[in-house]
Amino acid sequence: xxxxxxxxxxxxxxxxxxxxxxxxxxxxxxxxxxxxxxxxxxxxxxxxxxxxxxxxxxxxxxxxxxxxxxxxxxxxxxxxxxxxxxxxxxxxxxxxxxxxxxxxxxxxxxxxxxxxxxxxxxxxxxxxxxxxxxxxxxxxxxxxxxxxxxxxxxxxxxxxxxxxxxxxxxxxxxxxxxxxxxxxxxxxxxxxxxxxxxxxxxxxxxxxxxxxxxxxxxxxxxxxxxxxxxxxxxxxxxxxxxxxxxxxxxxxxxxxxxxxxxxxxxxxxxxxxxxxxxxxxxxxx
Amino acid sequence: xxxxxxxxxxxxxxxxxxxxxxxxxxxxxxxxxxxxxxxxxxxxxxxxxxxxxxxxxxxxxxxxxxxxxxxxxxxxxxxxxxxxxxxxxxxxxxxxxxxxxxxxxxxxxxxxxxxxxxxxxxxxxxxxxxxxxxxxxxxxxxxxxxxxxxxxxxxxxxxxxxxxxxxxxxxxxxxxxxxxxxxxxxxxxxxxxxxxxxxxxxxxxxxxxxxxxxxxxxxxxxxxxxxxxxxxxxxxxxxxxxxxxxxxxxxxxxxxxxxxxxxxxxxxxxxxxxxxxxx
Numbered sequence: 001x002x003x004x005x006x007x008x009x010x011x012x013x014x015x016x017x018x019x020x021x022x023x024x025x026x027x028x029x030x031x032x033x034x035x036x037x038x039x040x041x042x043x044x045x046x047x048x049x050x051x052x053x054x055x056x057x058x059x060x061x062x063x064x065x066x067x068x069x070x071x072x073x074x075x076x077x078x079x080x081x082x083x084x085x086x087x088x089x090x091x092x093x094x095x096x097x098x099x100x101x102x103x104x105x106x107x108x109x110x111x112x113x114x115x116x117x118x119x120x121x122x123x124x125x126x127x128x129x130x131x132x133x134x135x136x137x138x139x140x141x142x143x144x145x146x147x148x149x150x151x152x153x154x155x156x157x158x159x160x161x162x163x164x165x166x167x168x169x170x171x172x173x174x175x176x177x178x179x180x181x182x183x184x185x186x187x188x189x190x191x192x193x194x195x196x197x198x199x200x201x202x203x204x205x206x207x208x209x210x211x212x213x214x215x216x217x218x219x220x221x222x223x224x225x226x227x228x229x230x231x232x233x234x235x236x237x238x239x240x241x242x243x244x245x246x247x248x249x250x251x252x253x254x255x256x257x258x259x260x261x262x263x264x265x266x267x268x269x270x271x272x273x274x275x276x277x278x279x280x281x282x283x284x285x
Numbered sequence: 286x287x288x289x290x291x292x293x294x295x296x297x298x299x300x301x302x303x304x305x306x307x308x309x310x311x312x313x314x315x316x317x318x319x320x321x322x323x324x325x326x327x328x329x330x331x332x333x334x335x336x337x338x339x340x341x342x343x344x345x346x347x348x349x350x351x352x353x354x355x356x357x358x359x360x361x362x363x364x365x366x367x368x369x370x371x372x373x374x375x376x377x378x379x380x381x382x383x384x385x386x387x388x389x390x391x392x393x394x395x396x397x398x399x400x401x402x403x404x405x406x407x408x409x410x411x412x413x414x415x416x417x418x419x420x421x422x423x424x425x426x427x428x429x430x431x432x433x434x435x436x437x438x439x440x441x442x443x444x445x446x447x448x449x450x451x452x453x454x455x456x457x458x459x460x461x462x463x464x465x466x467x468x469x470x471x472x473x474x475x476x477x478x479x480x481x482x483x484x485x486x487x488x489x490x491x492x493x494x495x496x497x498x499x500x501x502x503x504x505x506x507x508x509x510x511x512x513x514x515x516x517x518x519x520x521x522x523x524x525x526x527x528x529x530x531x532x533x534x535x536x537x538x539x540x541x542x543x544x545x546x547x548x549x550x551x552x553x554x555x556x557x558x559x560x561x562x563x564x
Binding site for chain 1 (some may be wrong): 358359360378380382384388390391392393401402404405406433435453495497
C-alpha cells in the first residue's frame with residue numbers, strides 16, 4: 001500500500017492505473033467497513049422490531065438485554081464455555097492424532113488403505129445423532145462420550161485430506177529419494193509429511209469447526225445438566241425456563257468460539273505455509 | 286585458433302574422442318525393456334559409457350532415451366540384458382540425477398535442498414555444510430542459500446538441481462533434458478557452466494536431449510537413437526577440443542558438426558520404423 005502511494009506521488013499515472021489504485025484502496029476499506037455497517041444495521045433493526053411489535057422478552061429479547069445477560073451471567077456462561085472448549089480441543093487433538101496416524105498408516109500400504117478407508121467413510125456419513133444412543137449404552141464416562149462424538153465428527157476431514165496429501169507427492173521426488181537410498185521413514189519424514197502439510201492444514205480448518213459442532217451436538221443428545229455442564233446444556237436449560245436472553249447469550253458465545261477457532265487455525269495455516277505454498281502467497285504481483 | 290574437427294558416424298573406435306576417457310565405467314549389454322502394455326521401449330541396446338565421457342542420448346520422442354536413463358539409474362529394471370559396472374563405480378549410490386523439471390522440495394531453502402542427498406546418507410547439517418557451500422558456489426548461487434525455490438527463476442532452480450545432483454561427488458551424472466524448459470539465453474549460460482563443472486570435477490555425464498545444437502556443443506559422444514522399438518541408431522564422435530565457449534558456438538566447425546548430427550538424426554527418424562543394418 002505505502003509503496004503504491006509513494007509511487008503514485010512520484011510517478012505520473014495514466015487514468016487507468018489511477019483508477020485501479022483508487023479501486024484497490026476502496027476495496028481494502030470496504031472489506032472491513034461493509035460487514036461492520038451491515039451488522040450494526042441488522043442489530044439496530046432487531047432492536048426496532050422488538051420495540052415496534054412489542055415482542056415479549058421471553059420470545060425475542062432486545063440486543064441490549066442479551067448483552068446485559070452476557071455480563072450478568074458471565075460466571076455461569078463462561079464456566080460452561082470452558083467445559084465446551086475443553087471437549088472441543090481435546091476432540092480436535094484426538095482427531096489430529098487419529099486422522100494423521102491413520103493417514104500415515106494408509107500411506108504405508110495401498111492394501112491397508114483399500115481395506116480400512118470404507119470404515120472411515122461409514123463412520124463419517126452416519127449422522128452422529130443417530131450413533132449417540134449406542135455410545136450412550138457402551139460408554140459410561142460422560143466426558144468420554146462427548147469426546148468420542150467430537151472425535152468421530154472431526155477426524156474424517158483430517159484423515160481424508162492428509163491421505164490425499166501423503167499420496168500427491170511429485171513422482172520425480174520419490175525417484176530422487178530412491179536414488180539416494182532413502183528409507184521408508186526418511187521418505188515419510190522428509191518428503192510425504194511436508195508435502196501433505198497444506199492438505200492437512202486445510203482439513204484442520206474444517207475439523208476445528210466440526211469438533212465444536214460435535215461437542216455441542218453430543219452435549220445436546222447426552223442431555224447433561226448441572227454445574228459442570230457446557231453451553232449446550234445452558235441452551236436447553238434456558239429453553240425450558242423461557243429465558244430467551246440467556247439462550248441468545250449462549251448462542252452468541254458458541255458462534256464467537258467457532259469464529260475464533262477458524263481464525264486461529266487460518267493463522268496457523270498461513271504461518272506454516274507462507275514461505276513456500278501457493279495458497280499463502282500474496283495476491284498482489 | 287583453429288579447432289581440429291573430426292566427425293564420424295558409425296561405431297566409435299573408442300578413446301579418441303576429445304576429453305572422454307578410455308576406461309569403461311558402465312557397459313550396457315543387450316539391454317531391452319518391454320512395458321506391460323507390450324510397447325518395446327528399448328531393444329538390444331549395447332552401449333559403453335567410458336569414464337569421463339560427456340555422452341548425449343539424442344533422438345525423437347519415444348525412442349526410449351529417458352527409459353535408458355532410468356535403467357542406468359536403477360529406477361527401472363531391464364527386461365533383457367544387464368548393466369555391467371566397471372572399476373570401483375557402484376551403481377545407484379554413485380549416481381547424481383537431474384530431472385527435466387528442477388524437482389526441488391518447495392518447503393526447503395536452497396541450502397536444505399542441496400543438503401538433501403547428504404542428509405539422506407546420514408550427514409548432519411554441520412558435517413555437510415562445507416560440501417554444500419562449495420557446491421552452491423560452484424553453480425554461482427552464493428548468497429541465495431536461504432532463498433526458497435519459488436523465489437528463484439527457472440535457470441536458478443535448475444542450478445540448485447545440478448548442485449544437488451553433484452553434492453555427493455557422484456561418478457556418473459544423469460541428466461534428463463534438464464534445460465528443455467529454459468529460454469535460450471539461460472540455456473546457453475547453463476551449458477557453459479555445466480561444461481566448466483564437468484571439466485573441473487571430472488565426473489561422467491549421460492545427457493538426454495532432443496536438441497542437436499545442445500548435444501553437439503556439450504558432448505564428446507552423441508548416441509543417436511531411433512524409435513519403435515527404441516534402439517541405438519548410430520554414434521557420432523565430436524572431436525572438438527574442450528574448453529568450448531561461445532566462440533565455438535559461432536564457429537564453422539560447430540555448424541558443420543550440427544549439420545552432420547542433424548542428418549544422422551533425420552535418418553534415425555525416417556528409418557525409425559524400418560529395419561536398420563546394425564553396426
